[in-house]
Amino acid sequence: MDIATISGLVLAITVIITALILDGGSPAELFAAPAAIILIFGGSIGATIVTSPLKTALKLPIFIMQAFKTNKFDAKGDIELLTKLADKARREGLLALEEDSRKINDKFLKKGIMMIVDGVEPEQVSAILETTVDQMKTRHKQGIGFFTAAGAFAPTFGIIGTVMGLISVLKQLDNPAALGEAIASAFLATLWGLLTANLIYLPIAGKLKSKSEEEAQNRYMQLEGIISIQAGENPRIVRDKLTAYLTPSEVKEEGEADKKAPAGNTGKAQA
């Protein structure tokens, strides 16, 4: 479970309920205008579905679930593994990685190592892996785009609902007693439009975007490691290259492990 998604939602909903109660109202009042709620959800999702390809619309529940799941990337474990493979490849040749490639769970990494074992040309390996990452980003963008669009449509449908409510209020100006209640009810549409956009659609869009970027970063690190192994680079350099993807605090913990790394003969100074 993604703790940030849950705790952020809980915090926001709690303060809204608290504010309602402090204002002398009750959360139940929010549900006093079913017409508004139907309009905001139906209108914003309807308009967004028109905007999207059908298969994106059908993947809606998957996208929501992804916003609540944690991305599980073990960057340090990947660096450890790729450094070990670089060392082995240098000592025993690329074909020696065949056995190791079978044990890898990560599909992307496995595909990459298998291709270099198969002797696919370096340019082809990086072209295929880059296309895979690009296509992943394209698919993610569709999900992000869906929630961004919904987050833009929802407040507008809120205003549409309020204007529709006000128009029917204005036609009954002869009954001033019910006027306040009716106007209040009209404004509930604006409220629902703003709340769904700012508590559901836009935060989910933002979360999907940051998850997508995190995954892409991880893939690019793996890609760089695979290419380096194929090029027969020194394991120490491979480790240095991949460590550059870590944050300084992660690198610090990495520090000691570094000393134990397989060294090989590097130092050909160019004076």
Place this chain on the structure above:
Amino acid sequence: MDIATISGLVLAITVIITALILDGGSPAELFAAPAAIILIFGGSIGATIVTSPLKTALKLPIFIMQAFKTNKFDAKGDIELLTKLADKARREGLLALEEDSRKINDKFLKKGIMMIVDGVEPEQVSAILETTVDQMKTRHKQGIGFFTAAGAFAPTFGIIGTVMGLISVLKQLDNPAALGEAIASAFLATLWGLLTANLIYLPIAGKLKSKSEEEAQNRYMQLEGIISIQAGENPRIVRDKLTAYLTPSEVKEEGEADKKAPAGNTGKAQA
């Protein structure tokens, strides 16, 4: 028919009518201010036509139809075909593809295969095909731009209509009885501006954009296949390259077919 476009529109219109009825009104009231409707449609389309080249404006009905039609891209069929051609080209030479190229229905793919049969230089082939895709994207962008502009103009003309309505209301403050009705009528312009933008213009712009991206993706996959065939690449690599354009779920189904693919001799490991 594009089911997402239809079902999204039906959903949105249904909830608007439902909300109107639940608010104690009727859908007919929306049509109570013909001046507003004329102003919003005429104004937003008029301003957008000024913005556009004449030929884009004349293609308006075609753009709308495209938003309702399904894109028919058979990525897997294309991969199958291109892998088969790659295999044949490797065994029998590029000239052997002449007969196959005549049977291809897709104009873009046919043009590409015919060029490599004709012995056009690789850089020329990819330059010509890339220009074709770029020009397609440019034409699509004009259609998308048309509806995006209309979606930006419509709410503004809605406000223009409402301000015009309120100004004539303010001049007749001496007749308070008709006041509510007149103000309600003025706000109908805002409503129509928002509804046309958010139910028609912007969703169609979004749909045209996602269709254009889908088509461009498909063209780039075909382009990569054509270039790979001309370069005499191994059919297995061609298949791997093109498969990277598929989603993971599509790849899974692809799995078994993969085993039957023409293999050729690949494995020249670089130890």
Place this chain on the structure above:
Amino acid sequence: MDIATISGLVLAITVIITALILDGGSPAELFAAPAAIILIFGGSIGATIVTSPLKTALKLPIFIMQAFKTNKFDAKGDIELLTKLADKARREGLLALEEDSRKINDKFLKKGIMMIVDGVEPEQVSAILETTVDQMKTRHKQGIGFFTAAGAFAPTFGIIGTVMGLISVLKQLDNPAALGEAIASAFLATLWGLLTANLIYLPIAGKLKSKSEEEAQNRYMQLEGIISIQAGENPRIVRDKLTAYLTPSEVKEEGEADKKAPAGNTGKAQA
């Protein structure tokens, strides 16, 4: 005359006048607040002039005229001409184009052909022609920027005018009789701000932008043709390359002409 610009403007102005009359008013009322009109035009143009280089501000009438003129690009004629020149250059050498270059009216095309006749290095030719197109785009961008800025300033000056009007209304609350009229007059400033932005500034900015893109496309096509001729490419390839800039419907008409094109010996298949 650019028919889209004219007809779009006529449509938009007609519906505004129609809506005013249907609302029981008259177009003359729009001109009831000369202060608002002066403020909106003077304010938005004044602020935009500060934003712009002096020479852009002085070219204002030229920019407006350009939005009403048709771009006259004969893409098919250019393709015909460039294919003919490619054929001649291949048979008789680049120097043989000298006579043809003198007959060309289009300055850009003429300059390009003259440079290849003069034996200027290919990289220089394309550098000089690209700089020419880039500079053209930079100049166009200034004009587009001028109208975009005016379109952003105008509604704001409309709001400034309305706030100024409301402030003077609020100081005379003791005369309720004239109140409605005064508020209506204040809102006329908002109306003029929105109308000038959405009927004049933004549509002209959009038109200038689409005209600029059309011209740049045409120049890039000519540039590619010139470079291809200098490289001594096969006329058939030159035609294919340039035809990729046309729309599919234009290509269809082009179809028959293609068969009569000078062919040369192409087919050196790379088996």
Place this chain on the structure above:
Amino acid sequence: MDIATISGLVLAITVIITALILDGGSPAELFAAPAAIILIFGGSIGATIVTSPLKTALKLPIFIMQAFKTNKFDAKGDIELLTKLADKARREGLLALEEDSRKINDKFLKKGIMMIVDGVEPEQVSAILETTVDQMKTRHKQGIGFFTAAGAFAPTFGIIGTVMGLISVLKQLDNPAALGEAIASAFLATLWGLLTANLIYLPIAGKLKSKSEEEAQNRYMQLEGIISIQAGENPRIVRDKLTAYLTPSEVKEEGEADKKAPAGNTGKAQA
């Protein structure tokens, strides 16, 4: 003095005063709410200073002065000079430019010519000069960013001021006599926010941006000339290359001068 900056400001301020007088008020009323004026200037500049590096904030007066000064770029003079130097370098060698380089006033041009006289490698020359232009653009962007940020903060602080004013008005509803005056005063904050943003901050940001682009264009032209001289290119080509940076109208006047240019032997046709 930059005439566009001055005349734009004079025009905008004149129409605002005119509109105020036509509305039956006087310009002095704008200064009736000193609290609003303090809030708008202090708030928008305070928030912008937080946004900026200290040294950008301290250069504020310099940025304002730059918006009022004319850029003095003599593109034609530069072309004349660079063509002359190209001719001399070709005839007498690069070292012969040493004396000329001392007479150049423009620091950028001088530095470039001195480097080629010193025999610095071509890649280094263009790297150093490009870094210089990039750093100049980065510094300019900070100034532009300062005014753009202030232009975004000012209207918001205007609304903050108005809301603060309305809140204190609402607490004194028991004195209806002073109500109009108090509300009018509250709206003065909105007016000042809009006026400072649209008459000062945003136009200055726009002016600084167009000046920066103009300067960068000029620098790129000089850079291209310097590189061409170092490469020993034909003076005629140097002139052609640099002339591509001029507008068509400037080129026309240039026409006669062109004929007198040092020609050299160009025409080595590649048939």
Place this chain on the structure above:
Amino acid sequence: MDIATISGLVLAITVIITALILDGGSPAELFAAPAAIILIFGGSIGATIVTSPLKTALKLPIFIMQAFKTNKFDAKGDIELLTKLADKARREGLLALEEDSRKINDKFLKKGIMMIVDGVEPEQVSAILETTVDQMKTRHKQGIGFFTAAGAFAPTFGIIGTVMGLISVLKQLDNPAALGEAIASAFLATLWGLLTANLIYLPIAGKLKSKSEEEAQNRYMQLEGIISIQAGENPRIVRDKLTAYLTPSEVKEEGEADKKAPAGNTGKAQA
């Protein structure tokens, strides 16, 4: 301490308090609606946390602290050091820099010099250092994105709070006495939304962004210096290259130091 951050905040808060007092109120009134304050802070931070990865959310206090700390980059000291190292490397070989690299405090610079001492290939050195800078920029972007998102959510939650307040007001229209107070209280939410966005979130986002750009510039300068040393470039050229990163005013002071720089034999003119 970053003086701009502090003084900007003090200025903005001072003018707000001054404006409140001049309007006849007191700063204490701002805190009259605890519900609004809870809603604005909880809502905007809650929604932003959903948007962000957990580790970004946890680094919130670090990001705030960074906005108040000064970046300490000694560009001139770095240039001095790198020029000295370039000179030493040219005379004594890259291995001679080992001792110097141990004394460097800056981790990035130290890592770079150590890699060239270790004889890592130039492409690897620049790949590793560029990845390090890119990852730093990616991390910074997350912090900037956090405050930008919060700055977008806060005013919206302000409007949500006001609409919620107005709805409960409208239900109690029968008590006109308390009406003004209640509406005023509802508008406090808008005020807090605007104030937190424009005094806290957006200025901090802007400051983090300008600090990040400053750091990246500094890193690119160091990177260019390291690469130049490894390439064995002339110390004078190294100094020229790095000096191009300084502002003209910094260069002026640099002027005299320049004359004392280790010169080496440069001048191999290419006539």
